[in-house]
Amino acid sequence: MTHYLMSVHGPVERTEFGNYGSREAMEQAFADTGAFNERLKEQGYWVFAGGLEPATTATVVDGTGDAPVMTDGPYLETKEVIGGFWVIDAPDLDVALKLAAEGSKACGGKVEVRPFEGLA
Amino acid sequence: MPEVSAVERVFREEYGRLIASLVRRFGDIDIAEEAAGEALVTALEKWPESGVPPNPGAWLTTTAGNRAIDKLRREKLRDAKHQAATMLYVDDTPPEPTGPVEDDRLRLIFTCCHPALAPEARIALTLRLLGGLTVAEIAQAFLVPETTMAQRITRAKKKIAAAKVPYRVPEAADLPDRLGGVLAVLFLVFNEGYLATGDGDPVRGELTAEAIRLARILRHLLPEEPEVTGLLALMLLIESRREARVRHGQLVPLDEQDRGGWDRALIAEGHDLVRQCLAANRPGRYQILAAINAVHTDAPAATDTDWSQVVALYDQLTRIDPSPIVALNRAVAVAELDGPEVALALVDRLPLPGYHAWHVTRADLLRRLGRSAEAKEAYDAAIAATQNSAERAYLSRKRGELI
Numbered sequence: 001m002t003h004y005l006m007s008v009h010g011p012v013e014r015t016e017f018g019n020y021g022s023r024e025a026m027e028q029a030f031a032d033t034g035a036f037n038e039r040l041k042e043q044g045y046w047v048f049a050g051g052l053e054p055a056t057t058a059t060v061v062d063g064t065g066d067a068p069v070m071t072d073g074p075y076l077e078t079k080e081v082i083g084g085f086w087v088i089d090a091p092d093l094d095v096a097l098k099l100a101a102e103g104s105k106a107c108g109g110k111v112e113v114r115p116f117e118g119l120a
Numbered sequence: 121m122p123e124v125s126a127v128e129r130v131f132r133e134e135y136g137r138l139i140a141s142l143v144r145r146f147g148d149i150d151i152a153e154e155a156a157g158e159a160l161v162t163a164l165e166k167w168p169e170s171g172v173p174p175n176p177g178a179w180l181t182t183t184a185g186n187r188a189i190d191k192l193r194r195e196k197l198r199d200a201k202h203q204a205a206t207m208l209y210v211d212d213t214p215p216e217p218t219g220p221v222e223d224d225r226l227r228l229i230f231t232c233c234h235p236a237l238a239p240e241a242r243i244a245l246t247l248r249l250l251g252g253l254t255v256a257e258i259a260q261a262f263l264v265p266e267t268t269m270a271q272r273i274t275r276a277k278k279k280i281a282a283a284k285v286p287y288r289v290p291e292a293a294d295l296p297d298r299l300g301g302v303l304a305v306l307f308l309v310f311n312e313g314y315l316a317t318g319d320g321d322p323v324r325g326e327l328t329a330e331a332i333r334l335a336r337i338l339r340h341l342l343p344e345e346p347e348v349t350g351l352l353a354l355m356l357l358i359e360s361r362r363e364a365r366v367r368h369g370q371l372v373p374l375d376e377q378d379r380g381g382w383d384r385a386l387i388a389e390g391h392d393l394v395r396q397c398l399a400a401n402r403p404g405r406y407q408i409l410a411a412i413n414a415v416h417t418d419a420p421a422a423t424d425t426d427w428s429q430v431v432a433l434y435d436q437l438t439r440i441d442p443s444p445i446v447a448l449n450r451a452v453a454v455a456e457l458d459g460p461e462v463a464l465a466l467v468d469r470l471p472l473p474g475y476h477a478w479h480v481t482r483a484d485l486l487r488r489l490g491r492s493a494e495a496k497e498a499y500d501a502a503i504a505a506t507q508n509s510a511e512r513a514y515l516s517r518k519r520g521e522l523i
Contacts, residue, residue: 091284
């Protein structure tokens with residue numbers, strides 16, 4: 001089994017409905033994602049998942065020097081940032097890609113699938 | 121006593137099967153390639169003395185398998201490779217029988233053509249692992265530096281290993297889609313051979329031959345898939361005209377070709393396959409394209425061509441694939457049936473200003489309508505958009521003939 005990160009990217013700027021067009025769309029996506037999460041657990045692929053606060057709440061810490069340096073904001077200045085992610089445990093990429101397609105449909109965003117080199 | 125080249129020929133012939141069985145056994149492409157390479161070195165040492173063994177494929181598989189085991193034992197790694205080495209004592213399964221979905225090569229071709237890999241990497245991996253072409257040969261075929269091609273292949277192999285792209289024939293529900301990806305790769309290889317880009321040879325027989333060889337293997341493995349049969353038929357029928365298609369460095373269009381120069385054996389085989397497709401009655405894109413080519417190869421002279429049949433087949437293809445490129449090819453047939461004016465009206469509607477064949481078709485229709493000034497412009501646009509040297513030469517001649 002291999003662990004995969006399934007990350008969902010979205011715009012930096014969020015509306016009051018997250019990345020969704022309306023309250024209904026947002027609530028529907030939340031419900032669908034919740035149901036998808038339940039399926040992941042039932043089928044034994046689930047490791048961990050979560051949605052992130054907006055990128056504006058991020059802090060970058062550089063501890064490589066003598067004293068750590070804190071900087072406000074995300075590490076990269078981009079238009080798209082990770083909004084949430086799943087970590088799954090799947091037998092191979094075909095299974096991971098199928099799950100990613102389901103997750104993408106549920107949350108209404110594109111999903112990037114990337115294998116872990118290892119887990120601590 | 122076999123020559124070195126004879127040994128290498130056997131090796132290439134057996135390469136796909138050899139690599140595929142090693143990948144299944146050791147679960148790692150790099151180990152498989154290295155062991156296969158060592159088996160070749162041994163064969164080059166021994167065969168010129170002892171002669172080619174009666175079953176060279178089995179000899180190579182055994183030798184390469186032993187080399188891989190030796191190496192894994194030597195390294196005594198405590199990682200996955202070590203586990204693979206210890207597994208050898210349990211995994212005594214003989215090479216799997218060549219059945220519809222059992223063959224190791226079939227698994228490997230679905231791995232090489234996996235949709236998670238970049239399209240150009242799929243082509244390169246297929247030619248490397250199943251075709252046995254060297255990285256240098258593939259680089260040359262696609263006109264990129266060898267280091268670039270090597271990087272492309274290495275990156276794809278890394279992704280296969282790290283992301284665990286499976287060595288597996290897709291499940292029945294996914295097979296049509298995934299098979300479509302495999303067929304597209306083979307047809308791209310064929311097309312690059314048939315109408316080569318760049319300044320080298322206008323036709324690359326080694327690529328068309330390789331695509332046909334791989335399609336034959338695929339058909340042997342999936343005899344019940346009519347689209348596989350259709351693709352093989354299509355390639356055979358196009359290949360049958362290869363010799364007649366270039367003369368004095370110029371492309372010769374279908375209606376001007378010396379039909380006596382067509383390969384009758386390939387045509388007979390292609391027609392037989394098209395008949396099998398018709399009997400299966402599950403039409404698809406490649407089968408229809410093969411049927412269109414069969415109409416052409418059926419005609420003793422260009423004037424005997426059954427154009428209404430060609431248009432009907434394009435109508436059928438349009439229902440599956442309503443793309444402007446199909447519409448363009450249909451218009452070429454309509455020109456023969458209803459005249460160039462009707463065809464030009466169809467062609468001018470198509471949004472294909474970047475496609476060289478669109479300009480070529482317009483130029484030809486305008487020429488036939490006697491609209492020389494516009495035809496010249498269209499030929500200029502066609503020449504500018506064409507990357508094949510023989511086609512450029514042909515278009516320049518046609519343009520020069522206009523008054």
